[in-house]
Amino acid sequence: MKLLSILFIFVSSYSFCLAAPATDKVNDLPGLTFTPDFFHYSGYLRAWTDKYLHYWLTESSRAPTQDPLVLWLNGGPGCSSLDGLIEELGPFHVKDFGNSIYYNEYAWNKFANVLFLESPAGVGYSYSTNFNLTVSDDEVSLHNYMALLDFLSKFPEYKGRDFWITGESYAGVYIPTLAVRILNDKKNFPNFKGVAIGNGALNFPNNYNTMVPFYYYHALVRDDLYNDIARNCCNNNIGTCDIYSKFFDPNCRDKVINALDGTNELNMYNLYDVCYYNPTTNLKKAFIERQMRIAVGLPARKHNAATTVPLCAQTNNTHVYLNRADVRKSLHIPSSLPAWEECSDQVGKNYVVTHFNVIPEFQTMIAAGIKILVYNGDVDTACNSIMNQQFLTSLNLTVLGEQEKVNEAWHYSGQTGTAVAGFQTKFAGNVDFLTVRGSGHFVPEDKPKESQQMIFNFINNKDYSTPIQL
Template structure:
C-alpha cells in the first residue's frame, strides 16, 4: 500500500502489515519516502488495551544516529530480542499496554532508514512532521487521539524541536484569520492532538548539564567511580567548557558550537571514557556488543536476519544500531551544543505537559544535570517549580515501595528513577510501565 498527501507532494508512505514481535495486535511498518533522496523507516503497534481510545505515542532513540528499534527491542516495545538474536520474547511491561506506539528511525541513515544525510535537529523535525501528517491521513482512526512525543538521550534535542514544530503548525491551522493556515487545512493538513512531551535521560541544556558530570562520576549516591586525579581534571575543565557553550548559545552556528563540543567532550567526558566503565550505568563495566550492552548486538543480529527483513519490508543491505557517521555529521554541524531547551517555555505556557525522567545510575545524561536544568528553565512557572518539594514516588500495587522521586508544578514534572541507568525501561521495566501509565492517564505520582 502506498499513501500520498496533496499538501506534501514530495512525500509518500509505503506500508505493510507484519506479524512479528506481538502478533496479537495490529501492526504497520514501512517507509516515508522523500522524493528519491530520503527514506525513513517506521514500525507501529496498536495498544493491547483499547486501541480506538488509547493515545498515540511516538518514540525516538537518540545518538544522534541510533535506531529507535533499540527502544522497541530492548526497552519499551511489545517484545524483546533474546540473547542469541534469533527470536524475541514477550514484554509484559511494554508501553503499548495502554498506548498505540510508533517507532521511527530518524534522521536518515539510522537503523533501517537510508538516503541523503540530514545533520541538524530542526531539519529532522520537518520530516517527522510530514510523516505524522501522512500517517494520520492514512490511518485516520488514530488522528483524533491524544498524541505524545517521547525520546531518550539526544531525544532531548529531537523532542523539543518536534514538539515546537507540531505546536506552531497547529496554532496556524487553528487561527481562523490565518490565510496560510486555512490554505493548508484545505489541503487536508490536520491538527495533531499534541498532549505531552517526554524526555528520558536527555541532553537538553548543555551549559547546565555539563556542570554535573563531575558530581555524577565523583560524588553521586553510588560513590566515586574515578580516581582523584581524573575527578580534578573533569572539574577543572568546566570553566573553559562553559565559556564555549555560552558562545554557542549566543550565536547558534557551527563556528561557535563545534569548538564547544570538542572542548567539553574531551575535557569532561574523556576522563570517564578512559575508565572503561559503562557511560550509561556507573555501576557496570562496559561490555562488548554495542553501547556496552550485549543485547544491542543481539538486536543487530535479529534485524539482519533475511526473513525478518523480508517480513518488515526493510530495504537496507545491513541494519546498524548506531551510525557514527551520522553522529559526527551532527557534531560537525554544531547541533550537539545548541540550546534546544529554548523551545520548551512556549509549550509549557500554552498548556502542553512535559515529563522529564532520568535513571539515577546514568552518567552520560545524568539525573543531577537533568534535574538542574528543569529547575533553571526560564518559564512562567519557574519560581514555583524551583520551590516545589521532591516527593516520594511509590509504585502499585502495594504503594509502599519507593521507586523514585518526583517534583511537579502545573504541567511540568521531573522524575528521578531509582536504580536505572540511561535506558530506564530496560533497567526498571515495572517502574517504567507504572510511570507511563500514570502519565498518559494524567494520574499523580
C-alpha cells in the same frame, strides 16, 4: 436482503481502505514464541523528496481505536528507535542469539498505540535516495514532522487522536524541536497533549559541567584531583564552573579528562551495571560515547578486553535478528538496503548540532500548556540527572507542593508490594521532573516496571505512584 449484504461488504471494504494500510501489516514475524493480541505495521514514511523513514507501529492491545498515539524516538544522534522497541518499551524482545522473540509484559502498547520512527534518514532501515546523510537538528525536526503527516495519510484513523511524543538521550533535542512544529499545526494535530523526555541532552554544555561533580560524589574522582580542578580551573567553585570550556583550555584539559576517565572500567550509562561493552562497536552505548568524545575533541576510547568483555550474554541480539533475511522480508524492508545497524557512523559524522540547549522550545511548550515530563535514571553519567534538574531550574518555574522538601518520593506498586521508585519535583506550567532510582540511561530497559507505571500515569493524568489498572 442480498443487496443490503453487498452494500455492507462494500462499505466495510471502503472503510478498511481508509484505515491502516494492508501492505504494511506484519503477518508473520519470525521467531515469535507467543501470539500477539494486537496488530502491528512496518513500512516507510516519506519525510522529504529524497528521505524515507522506516516506522514500526505496535497498536494497543487494550483499545486500539480509542487509546492515544505515542511516538518514540531514540537519540544518538544517529541511533535507531528499533532499539527502543526491541530492547526497552516495545512488546517484542529478542533472545536465543536472535532466534526467538518473547513478550515484554511491561510494553507501553498495553495502553497506547506506539509508533517507533527510525530517524534521520540513514539510521537503521531508513534511507535517502541521493545518499546525502548530512543533516541538522532543524532538518531532523522538519523530516520527522513530514513523516508524521505521511503517517496520518496512511493511518487516517489516528488523525485527531490524543498524541504524545516520547524518547530518550539526544531525543532531548529531537522532541522539543518537533513539538514546536506540531504545536503550530492544530489542523493535523488538534489533540497534541505533551512530551516525555528520558535522560535527555537538554543542555549539551551543561552535561559536561555537571559530570565532574557527579563523578566526584559517586566516589570516582580523588579529592586531590577534584580540588585541583576546583582551584586551578574553576576559581574554587565547581558548582558554577564552565567545565565544558576547559576541554579547550590547555592548562585544564588533562585534569578534566583524568576526572572523566573514572568510568573507563565501568558502564558509563549505568554505574552499577555489570554489562560492560566494547567501545569500538556500533552498538548504541559505544556509539553515543564516541559522539560525546568527538564533541570535545577526544579520540575514541580503545577496547580493553580485560575490562570490557560483556558479562551479560547476547549483547548483539537486536543486530542479529534485524539482519535476518526472513525478518527483513516480514518487515517489508527492500533487499537493496544495507545491513541494519543500531547506530550509523555516517549519520553521526555528518550531523550538524544547532541546538546546544532547548530553552526556547521548552518556553514555547510551556506557553502552549501541554504536559512535560523530564525523567532521569539516577546512575547515568552520559546524560546525568543534575544537568536536567539545573536545566529546569533555569526556566524559573514555581515549584509546587511542599517547599521544604527537596524532592518527594514516588512509588512503584506491584504484586510484591510498594517500593520507592524515585523522586519527583512538580513545577508550575505542567512540568514534572522525575528520577528513577537505580536506573541508568535507558530507563525502560533498566526499570521496565517503573517506567511503564510512570508513563501510564503521565498520559492518564494520575499520580505517579498510582498502580496501573488496565
